[in-house]
Amino acid sequence: MELSRRQLLAGAAALAPQRSRPNLLFVFSDQQSYDMLGCYGNRQIITPHIDRFSQQAVRFNHCISNSPVCTPYRGLLLSGQHPLRTGALANDLRMVPGEGKYFAEVLRDSGYRMGYIGKWHLYGGDRVRPIPAGPLRYGFDGAFLSNNCTLAFGKDNAYYWDQNGERKLYGDWEPYAQTRQALEFLDRTGDQPFALFVSWHPPHNWQGAEKYPAPPELRKQYNADSIRVRANCEDTAERRDAYAGHMAMCTSLDTCMGLLLRKLEDQGLADNTIVIYTSDHGDLLMSHGLRRNKGRVENESMHVPLLVRWPGKLKPRSSNLMIGALDLMPTVLGMIGIDPPSTCQGRNLAPAIQQQKDTAVESIPLFLLHHDWRGIYTRRYTYSFTVPSDTPNWWHTVDGPAESFNRLFDRQSDPLEMRNLFHEPAYQGLKKKLHAQTLAWMKKFEDDGLSYAAIVSKVEDEADLIYDKQRLLTQKGNGLLKGRPIDFLRKQQ
Numbered sequence: 001m002e003l004s005r006r007q008l009l010a011g012a013a014a015l016a017p018q019r020s021r022p023n024l025l026f027v028f029s030d031q032q033s034y035d036m037l038g039c040y041g042n043r044q045i046i047t048p049h050i051d052r053f054s055q056q057a058v059r060f061n062h063c064i065s066n067s068p069v070c071t072p073y074r075g076l077l078l079s080g081q082h083p084l085r086t087g088a089l090a091n092d093l094r095m096v097p098g099e100g101k102y103f104a105e106v107l108r109d110s111g112y113r114m115g116y117i118g119k120w121h122l123y124g125g126d127r128v129r130p131i132p133a134g135p136l137r138y139g140f141d142g143a144f145l146s147n148n149c150t151l152a153f154g155k156d157n158a159y160y161w162d163q164n165g166e167r168k169l170y171g172d173w174e175p176y177a178q179t180r181q182a183l184e185f186l187d188r189t190g191d192q193p194f195a196l197f198v199s200w201h202p203p204h205n206w207q208g209a210e211k212y213p214a215p216p217e218l219r220k221q222y223n224a225d226s227i228r229v230r231a232n233c234e235d236t237a238e239r240r241d242a243y244a245g246h247m248a249m250c251t252s253l254d255t256c257m258g259l260l261l262r263k264l265e266d267q268g269l270a271d272n273t274i275v276i277y278t279s280d281h282g283d284l285l286m287s288h289g290l291r292r293n294k295g296r297v298e299n300e301s302m303h304v305p306l307l308v309r310w311p312g313k314l315k316p317r318s319s320n321l322m323i324g325a326l327d328l329m330p331t332v333l334g335m336i337g338i339d340p341p342s343t344c345q346g347r348n349l350a351p352a353i354q355q356q357k358d359t360a361v362e363s364i365p366l367f368l369l370h371h372d373w374r375g376i377y378t379r380r381y382t383y384s385f386t387v388p389s390d391t392p393n394w395w396h397t398v399d400g401p402a403e404s405f406n407r408l409f410d411r412q413s414d415p416l417e418m419r420n421l422f423h424e425p426a427y428q429g430l431k432k433k434l435h436a437q438t439l440a441w442m443k444k445f446e447d448d449g450l451s452y453a454a455i456v457s458k459v460e461d462e463a464d465l466i467y468d469k470q471r472l473l474t475q476k477g478n479g480l481l482k483g484r485p486i487d488f489l490r491k492q493q
Contacts, residue, residue, distance in 0.1 A: 021193050021336055021337060022272050022336060023269060024194070024195040024196070025198070025260065025264070025275045025276070026198070028077075030202065031282065032203055032305065033279075033282030036250050036305075038050075039054035039059060045250055046251045049257050050253075050307070053275070053277065056311070056316050057275070057307040058317055058318075058353065059307055059317070060305075061320050062321065063303070063324075064303060064322065064323070064324045064325070065304050065324075067083065067366075068282065068368065070091055070119075070121045070281070071092065072088050072090065072370075073325055074088065074095075076324075076325045076328075077103065077325055078095075078103045078122070079095070079102050079329070080328075080330050081326075081344065082326070082367075083369055083485070084455075084486040085343070085345070085486050087481045087484060089370055089485065090370035091370075092121075092125055094123055094124025094125065094478065095122045097136065102139050103138075104116070104138055105138060106333060106340075106341060107139065107336075111193065112192070112193050114142040114196075115140070115182075116140040116143070116146065117143070117145050117185070117198050118198055119148075120147075121149040122136075124478055127148050128148070130146075131144070131161070132165070143181075143185050147160045151204070153173065153213070154173065155172045155173055157169075158172070158173070158174035160178075160181075173215050174202070176255075179259050182198050186264065202252060203253070205283070211242045212242055212244075212249055214248035218252055219245060221248065222244035223244070224237070224240045227241075227243045229285070230300070230416075233285060239286050242286070243285060246285060257277065270311065271311045271312065274309070274310045274336070276306070276308050276332070277305065281294050281295075281301060281302060282294065282302060283300065284296060284298060284301055288417070299417055317356070319358055320358040321352055321353065321359075322379065324377075326345060328346070330346045330347060331346070332350075334349070334351070335354075345445065347361070363437055365442075365444075366384060367442075369452050371452075372389055372405070372451050374387060374442060375438055376437050376438045381410055382407065382417070384405055384407045385435065387450070387451050390453075391451060406420075407420055458492060459481045459482050459483065459488045460482070461481060
């Protein structure tokens, strides 16, 4: 009987010396901006474990979430591909199977013991469902403990689906319980290298009356009356209270990170484990007077922390290398010594990191298809423009008129992004140049600048995909698409 490619790869990996490759612990929070850690200059927040960890790591000053919303980011991270190739266009759409080319699939087929704990948000549609074993776990064929997507973090409501598909209450603050699950995974070490992804949901905000609820013992460490909000945010009691809750939630994650790092030390794994800490996107926390807390081109929305520790291989330092979420999969694989699959559209920046070539990247592409904007991030400027659409998009009117995603910021002279230069006559030449660079990135991705409504009209499964005609999103049904959006768009040409 002919062996499958996966079986051949797994067999070859089993014959190789397993410990020649490092372990991987990839930890990411949800909705934590770069400035919500002490090591990035925040003198109010309490994050001692991550701050200490940063002194042992490469701290990236320009890590950008190319697509700063949950599902689109996770699609980029786990596939290394643009959303037009995966279907992770918007929250609650299901990413298509990877056919062996996704991040975890490549690691699995290279001999890694896989683990995933925490928020998933890639199964699509109805969020309150377990993710079945098989191709829709995209290579995480080992330990898999998730609640798909929920905003219930408190001990009375937080839950997960166990390996048998049964719903179990945590009985604790969600990140604490998930960290215990991660510690149990790390206890089961052997000759096989592991790759464990831990996805915490806080400091994502709660949509109810209480904003950013944190464990009471941590919330007490922050006096809202003395909190200083960002300089581009109106200072009100309500906002100071939200900041206090948000920072307390970050402190809870710091506690969890400390436990994970201690476990690696106790198990003798620290020296042979690449440890990464980052976030899927940031939180505006009402900066710029905007109601939306993410999905924007503003720095607080897309600029996230990235800390990478690899003892003996990476010298601890502060790095100005620009890196996007799209680059994480090929870069980590490159660090490990695995060739990224040809499907990866991000860049393998491992050589640049190891050789400390911080000027290796000139720009990072930005795109959020379901908000109808595209753009670019350079060392100095941020630019975005709104994609024309004949169908009104709910997102366009949340913070203003339909052109509310037209942005041009000079972050060097205006680090708080208080002055939008998009329409100023003196900057039209610069805008034209940045627009051309954006179009070049779009051409690379075969993105013709169609609106979200035009894209989903080609690929939606009308028998199953249920979405709100106003918001153009789905939270019901199965969130299915007919296949890769790019394939259906090519047929229309």
